[in-house]
Amino acid sequence: MDFDVDSLINGGLAFAAVLSLMILNVPVGISMLFVGFVGFALISGFDPAIVVLGFAPYEAVSKYSLSVMPLFVLMGNLANSANLSRNLYDAAYAVVGHFKGGLAMSTIGACAGFGMICGSSIATAATMAQMAGPEMKRHGYSDALASGSIASGGTLGIIIPPSVMIVIYAYLTEQSIQALFFAALIPAVIAVVLYMLAIRLYLFIYPDQGGHGIKMPLAERVSAIRKVLPIFSIFVIIMTGLYLGFFTATESAAVGVMLVILLIMFRGELTVKLLKEATWTTIKTVGSLYLIVAGASVFNFLLTVTGLPFTVVEFINYLDLSPLGIILLICIIYLILGTLMDSLAMLFLTIPVFYPVIVAAGIDPIWFGIFAIIVVEFGLVSPPIGMNLFVIKGVMQDTPLKTIWFGTIPFLITDVIRVALIIAFPAICLYLPSLMYS
Amino acid sequence: MNKIVKKAADISAIIACIVLFFLAMLTFFDVFGRRFFNSPITGTIEIVQIGMGLVAFLSMPRAFYLNSHVSADFINGIQIKSFQYFLLFFKFLLMFFMMSFMTYAALLSANSFLKDGRTTIELDLSFYPFFYIISFALFLSMITIIFWFLNTFSEKKNELKGL
Numbered sequence: 333m334d335f336d337v338d339s340l341i342n343g344g345l346a347f348a349a350v351l352s353l354m355i356l357n358v359p360v361g362i363s364m365l366f367v368g369f370v371g372f373a374l375i376s377g378f379d380p381a382i383v384v385l386g387f388a389p390y391e392a393v394s395k396y397s398l399s400v401m402p403l404f405v406l407m408g409n410l411a412n413s414a415n416l417s418r419n420l421y422d423a424a425y426a427v428v429g430h431f432k433g434g435l436a437m438s439t440i441g442a443c444a445g446f447g448m449i450c451g452s453s454i455a456t457a458a459t460m461a462q463m464a465g466p467e468m469k470r471h472g473y474s475d476a477l478a479s480g481s482i483a484s485g486g487t488l489g490i491i492i493p494p495s496v497m498i499v500i501y502a503y504l505t506e507q508s509i510q511a512l513f514f515a516a517l518i519p520a521v522i523a524v525v526l527y528m529l530a531i532r533l534y535l536f537i538y539p540d541q542g543g544h545g546i547k548m549p550l551a552e553r554v555s556a557i558r559k560v561l562p563i564f565s566i567f568v569i570i571m572t573g574l575y576l577g578f579f580t581a582t583e584s585a586a587v588g589v590m591l592v593i594l595l596i597m598f599r600g601e602l603t604v605k606l607l608k609e610a611t612w613t614t615i616k617t618v619g620s621l622y623l624i625v626a627g628a629s630v631f632n633f634l635l636t637v638t639g640l641p642f643t644v645v646e647f648i649n650y651l652d653l654s655p656l657g658i659i660l661l662i663c664i665i666y667l668i669l670g671t672l673m674d675s676l677a678m679l680f681l682t683i684p685v686f687y688p689v690i691v692a693a694g695i696d697p698i699w700f701g702i703f704a705i706i707v708v709e710f711g712l713v714s715p716p717i718g719m720n721l722f723v724i725k726g727v728m729q730d731t732p733l734k735t736i737w738f739g740t741i742p743f744l745i746t747d748v749i750r751v752a753l754i755i756a757f758p759a760i761c762l763y764l765p766s767l768m769y770s
Numbered sequence: 771m772n773k774i775v776k777k778a779a780d781i782s783a784i785i786a787c788i789v790l791f792f793l794a795m796l797t798f799f800d801v802f803g804r805r806f807f808n809s810p811i812t813g814t815i816e817i818v819q820i821g822m823g824l825v826a827f828l829s830m831p832r833a834f835y836l837n838s839h840v841s842a843d844f845i846n847g848i849q850i851k852s853f854q855y856f857l858l859f860f861k862f863l864l865m866f867f868m869m870s871f872m873t874y875a876a877l878l879s880a881n882s883f884l885k886d887g888r889t890t891i892e893l894d895l896s897f898y899p900f901f902y903i904i905s906f907a908l909f910l911s912m913i914t915i916i917f918w919f920l921n922t923f924s925e926k927k928n929e930l931k932g933l
Contacts, residue, residue, distance in 0.1 A: 357857050358864050359839035365868045386875035390904060394823035396815055402825060403794055579801050582818065586797030611787040615825075618786070619833030620840050622826035626872075674840050 336643045343640025343685075346371050350631065350681065351673070360677040361620070364627030365389075371634040384633050392629035393622050396582060398503045402618045403585030404494040407592050408450025409610040409617075411563070414596040417459045419559045420445035426556035430547035433531040435471055436481040438545075439464040440527045443485030444520070445560065447492030448567040449592065452617070453675075453712055457486025457720045465728045474541035475731040477534060480739020483720040484527060484747075487709040490675070492520045494570065494585065496621075497679060497708065501701045502581075504628075504683045508698075509581035510574045514764035515698050519706065519754055526746035534742045562598075566591045575768060621676070628680040641688045648689050655693045659755060662686055663707055670711025678708055699754070702761045706751055713740040775917045779831040782910055786828035793821045813893035820890070820900055827907040834865070835914040837922070858926055862919040869912040876905035 346367055353363035365385075373381035392398070411417070424441030428434050439460055446456050461482045468478035490497040493513035502509040535542050548556070569591065570584045579587060596602045635641060648658060669678050683704070690700045712720045721736050728736075754760045796814055804810035833839055848854075880901030888897050 353864070354841065356860060357841055358861050359841045361839060362865050362868050365872070366864055369868070369871065382871070382875045382878065385872055386879035389872065390823050390827075390876075390879075390901070393826035394819040396819050399793070399818050399822040402790055402822070403797075406790060406794065578805065583797055583801045586794045587801060589794040590798040607791075608787075611791060612783070614790065615783045615786050615829045616833060616836065616838050618790070618825060619783070619829035619831075620838050623830060623833065623839055626826070676840060 336639060336646070339639040339643040340647065342371075342375075342638040343635060343643065346631070346634055346638065346640075347681065354673065354677065359620075359623065360674060360680075361623030361625075361627035364624070364631040364677075364680070368627065368630035368632070368634045372630070372637060375634075375637050384630060388629040388633060389626035392625050395503060397506075397509065398499065398625065400494070400509065400582045400585045401496055401499045401621065402614060403582065403589055404450075404496065404499070405452065405617050405621075406610065406614040407494075407585065407588040408446075408452060408455055409613045410589065410592045410596065410606075411446075411449045412455065412459055413606045413610040413613075414592075414599070414601050416449070416560075416563055416592075416595075417442065417446050418463060419556075420563065421460070421463050422556045423560040425545060426548050426553040428528075429545035432544045433477075433535045433542050434544045435464065435468045435473060436477055436531045436542060437528045439468070439481045440485045440488070440524060440531070443482075443488045444492060444524045445563065447489040447495075447520070449563060449588070450489055452496055453486050453489040453709070453720060454723055456489030457482055457723045460485060461724050461728060465724070468542075469728075471545060472543050474538070474739075475728070475735045476739035477531070477538075477541050478739070479724045479728055479731050479736040480741070480743060481527070481531060483713050483724050483736060483740050484743030486720045486723070487712050487747075488520065488523060488527075490709060490712075491516050491523060491702075491705060493517065494581075494588070495705070497675070497705045498701065499581070500676070500679055501683060501705060504680070505687050505697055505701065507701060508765075511698050511765040511768060512701050513571070513574060513581075514768055515702050515761040516705070517764055518760050519702055519750060522750055522753065522760070523747075526750060527743055530742040530746045562595050566595065624676060624680055628684075631681075632684050635684055641685050644685050645688050645692045648693070653693075655695050656755070658689060658693050659695070659703070662690075662704075663751070666704070666707040667710060667714075670708065670714045673711065675708045675711045678711060679704070696758065696762060698765055699758050699761045703751070703754060706747065706754070710744065710747060713737070713744065772917055772921065775913055776835060778910055779835045779914050782828045782907055783832040786825045789821050789828070790825050793818050793825070813890070816890045816892050816895065820895065824900065824903060824907075827904045830907060831910040831914045834869075834911050835918055837918055854926060858919070858922060862915065865915045866912060866919075869908055869915055873905055873908040873912055876901055876908050880905055 349367045350363045353366065354360055369381055369385055372384055421438060421442040424438040424445065428437040428441060431437065442464065443456050443460050446459060450456055464482055465478055493516055495516065498512045498516060499509060502512050566588060570588050573579045573587065574581065574584050593602065596606065653661065666678065691697060721733060724736050725731065725733050796811065797818060800811040800814040880898050883898035883901055889895055
């Protein structure tokens with residue numbers, strides 16, 4: 333064996349300590365801060381540890397590339413406060429609502445639309461649960477299909493740009509946010525199509541679990557679609573601006589915020605109350621997200637002094653795994669962690685270790701970013717701590733958690749198919765970024 | 771006292787809101803000025819970086835007060851009185867310990883920046899005032915953690931009365 337066993341043990345202990353603290357209900361950020369600080373102090377001494385604690389969290393949270401995150405969260409919250417999600421749902425309903433399973437498909441469509449302006453899976457699931465849940469129940473949809481489609485549709489929020497998870501991956505690996513946003517587009521479209529197919533197939537097997545809505549007259553359908561055109565325009569402006577290099581990711585987020593404010597103003601709905609509500613929610617999210625960023629910055633110092641990322645690379649070399657073997661191994665680790673850990677924590681904890689491994693194995697980092705985010709998505713709908721499951725449960729309180737989880741199974745199967753597709757055809761992720769660079 | 775701490779955490783969050791909005795507008799007008807009038811706003815990146823640091827730390831006290839930090843709560847289902855108290859106390863101790871050390875560390879950084887007079891490159895802004903604000907925000911987080919603990923402890927006491 334030509335790798336440092338001590339480093340593997342020290343790093344492994346650090347991970348075990350963070351996991352244990354998280355299981356004991358300690359906030360993710362505090363768990364990482366504590367283990368990072370104490371571990372670093374034990375290895376390098378108290379004074380260097382205090383120095384790290386004094387500047388690493390500030391350095392991490394003030395990174396320019398990360399400032400895109402609160403701005404996109406603000407954009408999503410503004411859209412949410414202005415009830416733009418209702419328009420998205422109505423438009424999706426106008427297009428597919430009259431088909432068998434149309435309401436569930438509308439939910440998926442609306443989730444995808446909402447994902448274009450909101451980078452958070454939980455926010456997407458929470459917004460849609462309030463709207464689509466009662467609607468589907470009224471039309472006789474089973475609890476499983478209704479809740480499953482919302483929980484899974486919510487996961488689209490983290491793959492459709494602008495996504496907070498993509499920004500975090502870009503921040504952790506110093507990859508281009510633009511390239512990652514474009515890499516996510518085709519997998520996101522595949523996800524929407526596969527989710528809709530899953531609904532049709534589910535209702536083919538269990539025809540009594542869902543019906544169809546009323547077909548709207550053409551004029552009403554056109555009117556519903558027209559109402560969401562400005563939202564799509566904002567998405568197109570952001571993506572085109574990024575593609576053409578007209579602005580950076582942070583600038584695109586600021587432009588997005590201002591455009592959403594302008595849109596709300598033109599609709600005559602801009603009030604101080606709305607702005608206050610949106611920023612208040614944003615600050616609450618930002619406070620908790622940034623604590624994790626601060627925690628990860630100190631924990632990464634510990635990982636660096638233990639040399640764990642390099643030892644893991646050496647260990648993988650020792651195992652002589654092929655790139656596909658490495659990907660499958662990472663996939664299994666994510667699936668196991670997903671049952672225990674929040675997706676955000678999973679990304680922060682694992683990427684600094686996995687990233688050197690995939691780079692050493694010659695795997696494209698942009699491709700890996702999309703792969704990792706899709707696999708991490710599984711955790712959002714996996715028991716026992718799938719966040720989306722709890723969000724849906726919070727809104728649809730009379731639906732048992734078991735039923736919600738059962739409802740997500742058809743969608744999880746399509747997720748597995750999607751992962752298999754992007755492994756088999758990496759161009760699904762890499763084609764659009766390659767156009768950017770050419 | 772509880773009300774004062776909540777108010778202080780809210781004010782800190784309001785300042786974070788204002789800074790965030792200001793940064794969004796500044797960045798927007800920088801892009802607008804650069805692309806359409808060929809005159810970008812000098813030092814936008816530096817202001818955004820410092821501003822985001824302030825947003826991050828000023829938003830933390832309220833997040834602590836509301837206990838809105840991301841945590842895995844599946845162990846909460848274990849309804850054993852002593853275990854629930856242990857969890858609460860353990861969480862409080864760790865949070866308080868970490869925030870105290872962070873406050874101390876940020877204060878040391880602020881003092882050292884004051885001493886060596888370090889400034890930003892483009893706008894020549896001194897770092898130390900921002901680090902003093904950050905250490906104050908962290909101190910406020912520390913205080914809100916105490917009040918969060920006291921409030922949650924009394925809620926828990928009522929909740930677990932029947933067990």
